[in-house]
Structures are given as structure tokens and as C-alpha cells.
Amino acid sequence: MDRRDWLKWAFCSAWAELAGVRSSMAQSRRREKQREKVVVVGAGIAGLAAARELSSLGFQVLVLEGRGRTGGRIWTDRSLSTPVELGAGSIEIQRRNPLTPLARRWQIAAEPLRYDSVRLYDVAGTPWGEDAVEKIADRLEAAVDRARRRAKAARPSPSASNSQPDQASPRSVQDVVAARGLAGSLDTALGRAQHWAAAVQTCEYGAELRDLSLAWFDDDFEADWDDLLVVGGFDRLIERLAAGLDIRLGHEVQRIAHDERAVQIETSLGAFAADRAIVTLPLGVLKAGQVEFSPALPHGKLAAIQRLEMGLLNKVALQYAERFWPADADFLGFSSRTPGMFPQFLNLFAATGRPVLVAAVAGDYARALEPLSDEQIVARAQYALRSMFASKTVPEPTAFRVTRWASDRWARGSYSYVPVAASGQDYDTLAEPVDERLFFAGEATNREFPATAHGAYLSGLREAARLAGHSPATYDSRR
Numbered sequence: 333m334d335r336r337d338w339l340k341w342a343f344c345s346a347w348a349e350l351a352g353v354r355s356s357m358a359q360s361r362r363r364e365k366q367r368e369k370v371v372v373v374g375a376g377i378a379g380l381a382a383a384r385e386l387s388s389l390g391f392q393v394l395v396l397e398g399r400g401r402t403g404g405r406i407w408t409d410r411s412l413s414t415p416v417e418l419g420a421g422s423i424e425i426q427r428r429n430p431l432t433p434l435a436r437r438w439q440i441a442a443e444p445l446r447y448d449s450v451r452l453y454d455v456a457g458t459p460w461g462e463d464a465v466e467k468i469a470d471r472l473e474a475a476v477d478r479a480r481r482r483a484k485a486a487r488p489s490p491s492a493s494n495s496q497p498d499q500a501s502p503r504s505v506q507d508v509v510a511a512r513g514l515a516g517s518l519d520t521a522l523g524r525a526q527h528w529a530a531a532v533q534t535c536e537y538g539a540e541l542r543d544l545s546l547a548w549f550d551d552d553f554e555a556d557w558d559d560l561l562v563v564g565g566f567d568r569l570i571e572r573l574a575a576g577l578d579i580r581l582g583h584e585v586q587r588i589a590h591d592e593r594a595v596q597i598e599t600s601l602g603a604f605a606a607d608r609a610i611v612t613l614p615l616g617v618l619k620a621g622q623v624e625f626s627p628a629l630p631h632g633k634l635a636a637i638q639r640l641e642m643g644l645l646n647k648v649a650l651q652y653a654e655r656f657w658p659a660d661a662d663f664l665g666f667s668s669r670t671p672g673m674f675p676q677f678l679n680l681f682a683a684t685g686r687p688v689l690v691a692a693v694a695g696d697y698a699r700a701l702e703p704l705s706d707e708q709i710v711a712r713a714q715y716a717l718r719s720m721f722a723s724k725t726v727p728e729p730t731a732f733r734v735t736r737w738a739s740d741r742w743a744r745g746s747y748s749y750v751p752v753a754a755s756g757q758d759y760d761t762l763a764e765p766v767d768e769r770l771f772f773a774g775e776a777t778n779r780e781f782p783a784t785a786h787g788a789y790l791s792g793l794r795e796a797a798r799l800a801g802h803s804p805a806t807y808d809s810r811r
């Protein structure tokens with residue numbers, strides 16, 4: 333199956349599930365496989381998708397999760413006046429996203445997200461006209477997209493993977509921005525707006541533009557992004573996927589050992605044996621070496637883990653007694669003198685009627701903020717808002733929530749990206765099974781849709797299908 337077929341298959345799988353239809357193939361597989369035991373490591377969307385699919389095929393499935401909750405990087409906060417997504421917040425490119433039919437079926441409220449609905453404010457509160465903002469953003473996007481296409485066409489073929497790239501060609505997204513004069517001085521309003529346009533991309537990819545490989549930059553960069561903003565709680569989707577599964581929370585997996593017959597998984601709360609395992613540990617956790625593999629993972633996989641990187645996007649949700657910003661714009665932008673300082677605020681009032689803003693901060697600036705206290709971080713966001721609305725009184729928030737995805741030991745970052753020294757092939761390498769015993773899913777194993785909730789979901793279905801293609805092992809008396 334090629335990737336397009338996978339996507340079609342996933343759509344069919346989602347629709348078939350909704351209609352309660354199971355193919356006769358699945359039924360005969362269920363009969364064949366019902367004695368095989370599978371442990372799924374991680375109860376994020378990839379792990380839950382895999383576990384649900386395998387259970388429906390008749391496998392005995394156990395999910396081990398280190399956190400005290402399911403969902404992983406899908407994390408809905410319900411302590412404010414409206415659900416706020418502290419991790420994934422939107423169903424990206426809804427027209428071809430397998431989560432769209434699931435959200436509809438399970439009546440999870442979602443609203444179209446208008447990326448062109450932005451009010452950008454310069455320091456001292458000077459607003460930019462919407463047309464001017466669009467032009468600045470469009471210039472950057474068009475230049476990057478053209479260069480991305482050229483760099484993609486010039487990628488070395490896999491057989492020539494050792495060939496040296498032409499040192500004169502742009503290698504990072506920032507190389508293009510610099511060469512085209514799209515990053516002006518922070519001392520001028522235009523320069524600050526250009527930096528803001530770049531900072532918005534940093535929020536999207538979680539990485540500074542200097543770190544993003546141009547040749548492997550997002551194929552969907554200039555696609556029609558008809559995203560849905562989930563306002564009814566992404567956790568509802570997680571609850572549905574998790575329903576009926578045997579999930580053990582608070583079980584930190586510390587060691588995964590396998591031989592030709594079985595897998596042994598040691599956790600903070602005891603050991604578990606299985607025929608096979610699906611590992612959905614985030615790339616950041618694999619990079620940190622927090623889980624021991626015995627035997628060690630193959631050299632090629634370890635090298636891919638080392639080459640790929642985790643980006644960082646953090647959010648600061650701010651609830652106010654009353655709205656003091658424009659009601660209708662989906663985003664408020666800030667073109668600061670400090671690069672990366674809260675470039676974007678999602679206006680939840682537009683979709684929910686509640687006076688809540690969700691500030692986004694990414695890359696270097698986000699990493700610098702993480703060691704600070706919640707109050708200090710909120711004070712920086714308030715500083716940005718007071719600069720943007722200089723003519724108005726900006727009150728203190730009545731409640732707030734702050735994320736620190738880089739310091740989160742269960743994630744170690746927000747999502748993966750391809751740095752200049754890596755390639756898309758590294759995602760495929762991460763996805764390769766080991767000895768038909770260990771299978772790997774998660775957003776960083778999906779070359780086509782990395783860094784997304786649907787990419788993670790699809791990877792879980794992919795590995796469930798791959799695993800189900802094996803003949804069932806016979807239980808031995810140890811288990």
C-alpha cells in the first residue's frame with residue numbers, strides 16, 4: 333500500500349466504524365488472532381487508535397500509560413469558562429482528515445478557523461491594516477514555497493544519500509528569508525511585521541526557521557488550510573477512542589525487552605509480557621533515552637532518532653472578566669521588538685463568546701520562558717497585550733493556564749520537525765518494526781503527516797494493520 337492508499341484506507345476504516353460495518357476479512361482475522369497479546373505503550377491518539385483497532389480484530393490488548401490521564405499531547409483543560417486545548421487544538425485540513433468524520437459523528441463542536449482573520453498590532457498599539465498584513469505574510473510564504481519546491485526537486489535520490497548538497501543553495505527556511513530580504517530591522521514597523529510573519533511560521537512548526545530543512549519543509553505549506561478549531565474538547569475524541577480498552581494509567585514503561593518469542597515490558601508498577609508491542613513513545617522521550625530497549629534499537633533507527641528534532645510550541649490561556657479586544661478576528665498578532673515574543677493570540681471569543689485568549693509562543697523564546705514561574709510568563713503575555721492595546725486598560729486575567737511541553741517528561745517537546753541535517757526518510761526509519769516483535773507508531777513515524785493528531789492516529793492504524801498481518805504466536809505457560 334502506498335501512502336495515498338493508507339489515507340483512503342483510514343478514511344474507510346473511520347466511516348466503516350461509524351456505520352458499525354466490519355468487513356468479513358476483519359471477522360476472519362479476529363478468529364485467527366484472538367489469542368495474541370499485544371501491549372501498546374502510550375495512550376496518546378496513536379496508541380489508542382492502534383489499541384482500538386487491534387481489539388476490534390480480536391487481539392488481547394493492554395495499554396500502558398505513564399501519565400495519570402489519556403490523550404498525551406491532546407490535553408483539554410476544563411478549568412476555564414470554555415474548554416481550552418493545551419495541546420492539539422485544530423483538525424488540520426479537515427476535508428481530507430480522518431478525524432473530521434469522527435468529530436462529526438461524536439458531536440464534538442468545531443468551528444472553521446480563519447487564518448486570514450488577523451488583527452496585527454505594532455508596539456505602542458498601532459494597528460496594521462488587514463490587507464497590508466496579508467501582503468507581508470503572502471510575500472514570505474510565496475518566497476519560501478518557491479524555494480521549497482526547487483529544493484525538493486533537487487533532493488539527492490536515496491541511492492545518492494551520501495552526496496554532499498550544493499553549499500551555495502539555501503538549506504534552511506531562514507536562508508530563503510534572509511536571501512530575499514524578508515527579515516527587516518526590528519527598529520522599523522515593516523521589519524517588525526516581517527519578523528512577526530516569520531514568528532507565526534515558528535509557531536506552526538515549533539522551530540526557528542534557521543533550523544527547518546528547506547528540502548523537507550511541509551508539502552502542504554501553501555495548501556488550502558481549511559482547519560477546524562475544536563471548541564467542544566478534543567478530550568471527547570480521546571474518551572471515545574479509549575472506551576472499553578484496558579488502559580493502565582500511572583505505569584511508566586522503563587524497559588522493553590524482546591526475543592524471538594515474546595516481549596517483556598518493565599514498568600514502575602510491575603512487568604508485563606506479550607507476544608508483541610506497539611511503541612508510541614514520543615520522539616522526545618526516545619531522544620532522551622528514558623526507556624531502555626534490550627537488545628538496543630538498531631543503529632539506523634537510533635541515528636534517525638538523533639537526527640530528527642522536537643519543536644516547541646507553548647500556550648498561555650488567559651481568561652478575563654470581560655473582553656477588551658475586537659470580537660470578530662480569530663487571531664490577534666503582536667509585532668514585537670523582541671523576536672518571538674507572543675506573536676499570536678487565538679481569540680476564543682470569536683468561536684465561543686467567552687472572554688478567553690490563548691497566546692502561542694514557540695522556538696527560542698518559548699524555551700527561554702519555560703524555567704520561569706507561571707506568574708512571570710503571564711506577566712510577559714500581559715506586557716505584550718498592554719503594548720498592543722496601549723490606548724485601553726488591560727486588566728489582569730481572572731484565571732490562566734501555562735504549558736511547558738519541553739520540560740514535560742512524557743513528551744519532551746511539542747512535535748517533531750526535520751532539521752537541516754535530517755530527511756523525511758528518517759520518519760520511515762522510525763516506523764520500521766524490529767524483529768516482528770516491536771512496532772512503532774506516533775506522529776514522528778508518519779512521514780506524510782508528521783507533527784499532527786491525524787498523522788499520529790493514522791500511524792496507530794498503520795501499525796495495527798501491520799501487526800495483524802503476522803501469524804499469531806502460541807502462548808507459552810509463562811504468560
Ligand SMILES: Cc1cc2nc3c(=O)[nH]c(=O)nc-3n(C[C@H](O)[C@H](O)[C@H](O)COP(=O)(O)OP(=O)(O)OC[C@H]3O[C@@H](n4cnc5c(N)ncnc54)[C@H](O)[C@@H]3O)c2cc1C
Pocket residue numbers: 373374375376377378379396397398399402403404405406418419420421422423424583584585586612613614617622623645646647737741742743745746747773774775776782783784785786788
Ligand atoms: C501545543 C501543541 C499544539 C498542537 N497543535 C496541533 C493541532 O492544532 N493540530 C494537530 O493535528 N496536531 C497538533 N499538535 C500535535 C499533536 O498533538 C500530536 O502530534 C499528537 O497528539 C501526538 O500523538 P502521539 O500519540 O503520537 O503522541 P502522544 O500524544 O505524546 O502519546 C504518547 C503517550 O506516551 C506516553 N508516555 C511517554 N513516555 C512514557 C513511558 N515511559 N511510559 C508510558 N507512557 C509513556 C505519554 O504520556 C503519551 O500519553 C499539537 C501539539 C502540541 C504539543
